[in-house]
Amino acid sequence: NAGVMQNPRHLVRRRGQEARLRCSPMKGHSHVYWYRQLPEEGLKFMVYLQKENIIDESGMPKERFSAEFPKEGPSILRIQQVVRGDSAAYFCASADYTGGQETQYFGPGTRLLVL
Amino acid sequence: AQSVTQLDSQVPVFEEAPVELRCNYSSSVSVYLFWYVQYPNQGLQLLLKYLSGSTLVKGINGFEAEFNKSQTSFHLRKPSVHISDTAEYFCAVSDLNQGGKLIFGQGTELSVKP
Numbered sequence: 001n002a003g004v005m006q007n008p009r010h011l012v013r014r015r016g017q018e019a020r021l022r023c024s025p026m027k028g029h030s031h032v033y034w035y036r037q038l039p040e041e042g043l044k045f046m047v048y049l050q051k052e053n054i055i056d057e058s059g060m061p062k063e064r065f066s067a068e069f070p071k072e073g074p075s076i077l078r079i080q081q082v083v084r085g086d087s088a089a090y091f092c093a094s095a096d097y098t099g100g101q102e103t104q105y106f107g108p109g110t111r112l113l114v115l
Numbered sequence: 116a117q118s119v120t121q122l123d124s125q126v127p128v129f130e131e132a133p134v135e136l137r138c139n140y141s142s143s144v145s146v147y148l149f150w151y152v153q154y155p156n157q158g159l160q161l162l163l164k165y166l167s168g169s170t171l172v173k174g175i176n177g178f179e180a181e182f183n184k185s186q187t188s189f190h191l192r193k194p195s196v197h198i199s200d201t202a203e204y205f206c207a208v209s210d211l212n213q214g215g216k217l218i219f220g221q222g223t224e225l226s227v228k229p
């Protein structure tokens with residue numbers, strides 16, 4: 001069973017460009033979380049999605065950031081008009097809450113560098 | 116709101132010595148507790164978790180942690196560390212009333228020296 005997949009692993013963008021980060025959850029997992037790790041900081045929750053629904057976006061910046069998890073395909077975290085402060089590692093985690101399994105499994109992350 | 120405090124940002128230790136990484140969380144009625152390890156430029160790997168039951172939890176790589184409800188702590192321990200344990204360790208809490216999102220501590224950098 002393949003783990004959580006994220007691509008690209010590294011992404012370089014210039015200020016003002018768009019960044020699209022993809023996350024494929026583990027097989028059978030229908031819950032996806034996105035977290036951001038700024039340099040020298042811990043991970044901060046951004047958004048929680050289930051298929052076609054945003055459940056909790058309380059950690060998302062109000063502007064420029066959006067996320068989706070369509071019925072088919074990976075979850076996408078989209079950052080419009082990137083700024084240098086968006087440089088960070090973005091991690092996706094997936095979970096399957098059936099049968100009392102409460103564990104989130106993390107992908108390898110996408111490291112975004114904004115020049 | 117739930118919060119997690121890892122009291123030590125860096126812990127240097129010699130190989131084969133015991134180690135304890137401290138974690139405290141703010142009080143909540145129902146929480147799940149986790150320890151994750153992050154090796155350089157990699158994602159997070161689950162070490163162990165406490166959901167319910169026995170307060171002493173054993174995980175992978177010889178690590179264990181004890182849930183102490185009265186002190187709201189979940190300290191991670193290993194009796195004898197190896198060079199390969201050098202990594203960043205994160206304590207996290209999942210509040211059942213907040214949809215399962217994880218609240219992380221700031222992390223503890225464990226550095227094992229020969």
